[in-house]
Amino acid sequence: MEKHVSVKMINRFDTCSSWFHHLTNKEMSVKRLYRTDACGNRFCPICTWKTAKKNAIKISILMEAVKEIEGKEFLFLTLTAPSVSGEELCDEIDQFNKAVNRLFKRRNVERVVKGYIRKLEVTTDQEKYITEKLYKRKKDYYDWRGLKVGDPNPTYNTYHPHMHIIVAVNKSYFGNRDAISKSEWLEMWRDCMNDNSITQVDAKKVRATETSNSNAVLEIAKYSAKGSDLYHSEAVFDTFYMALKRRQLIVYSGMMKDYAKKFKNGELDRFKKENEDEYTHLLQSVWKGSTYDSKLRELTQEEMEMYNERAKFIEEGDEVE
Template identity: 40%
Template sequence: MQDIKLEEKYSDKKKKNLNLISFIDKHISNTSRFAINECGSYLEFLGDRDLNNKKLLKSNFCKNRFCPMCSWRKTKKDTMQLSILMEYLKKEFGYEFIFLTLTAPNVPGEKLNDEIKDFNESFLRLAKRKEFVKINKGYVRKLEITYNKKENTYHPHFHVIIAVNKSYFKNKDYLSKKKFLELWKECKRDNAINQVDVRKIDVSDKKSISEIAKYGAKDSDYTVSQEVFDMFYKALKSKKLITYNGIFKEILELYKQGDLDYLKEIDTNYYEFLISHTWNFDKNEYNLFAFKELSEEYKIKYNKKLIEEFDID
């Protein structure tokens, strides 16, 4: 059997996944514990002739929202989804986009839940303001929480992508950074807020789009200690982290139905091999399990497909 190494990113995520168990253990059932432990322990890839390009075909992911492996994969898929929604809105409606970040001073752990509730209520007030209504054609809003280890405080904040008319940047309804700050302070009812961030973004700005798509907290933050994890778990469990509004909500249904698949890229790699890896719990690493050439039937089945089509949940 060939000596084929798996990319380090998968090993890194699997190790973080196993580290999570000690923190989340008291919050979950035996069934969930087993699912997290086994998450990503089997990975099956398609590989091209030189094995320089691989595509994930099958695995046994746990889908727990705190799992580093699953949140990483979900971020990749959600980034692609949001990029396609934005591309469609730009092509079909001529919309442009602004990226808005809304913050407030950090809070201690015991106030985190109330602060998240207040953020949601404050944003609803903002969304109803006439200045916002005039420009908004639809938005995607994401809650993110970071942790300040030095101060032992938590920083919930919103990332928002807003679809606006192309004329927005040159008309009287344009909202400057200063105006957004003024509106947010009023809606949040907190004069201690001293900054917001707002800027124009394009559909090619994957970094900004991934800020919306990524999970609500970094595993490096919530695995600092058991106390910190418990705070994050209580704050994020069962909460809706991403919200689609207006035109974004409407076309999300088109995306789910496959009506926007024509905007997805075709994978130009030609896959010839099936490669399987299993996690060695004793050595804490992936081992090659199987390597074989695809039959002609499966080469036809698996090639010339949409990118990430086989990145199966």
């Protein structure tokens, strides 16, 4: 990180979550984060994990609200493009974003899409040679190229941008003649990307039982690069850093954007799970190099009233301020 950010940021990054205050009870059977010194950097493993958790809750609530209030259903769309080198990644992401905008401006798409939440994700392939695991995952591709386990990996050190999109559509979309088939999505996507070599596009309905904690929600909520990729090596980290910094990674549009505003204004609080836990104690933990040193103390009557009132509508992972 050192070469990318200020000394001040490095210090905050270094000491991220060095202490925690949790609201709890005597038995410590319930626990809620009250305060910590999180650095908030989007490349910090602790902070990205916390943000992903918060996003997952937010997106679930947006979907639930849009479903109940607007009577919409959801489509989960995944758009991919061929792998590129680290040097090409930034431009490729720009192209990708432009192509997505073009796709959603198409008349037959605009007609059915009421709003969406999209998230860019980038993975990297850092295997020099084809492993058993890689072979199993991309068997068709390797077979097509006549490659076997142990051969040099043709996509070694490449980056693979793709996009996950939760699309709000009318209930009547599914099974309707306006519905867009997977092959139609693929054809339009190839057109927008101006690349006929693209082979993978996925489009499926988000099932009613799945709106919260579904695969779709988790895919959108998680960070744009997974830890095993991001922290693979300094060169790989630099590539991700340059490609992802200052980018808006989750984009809300149309009805989903309107509902994200309502969420922020507290208009969707009734969709939040009410927290019924009772907090009587404060657990103070300080990082001591290999473990946290913790102290438990009782809350004063005044603190108890204040924090329990505030914690009522606070989501797991949120800080009570």
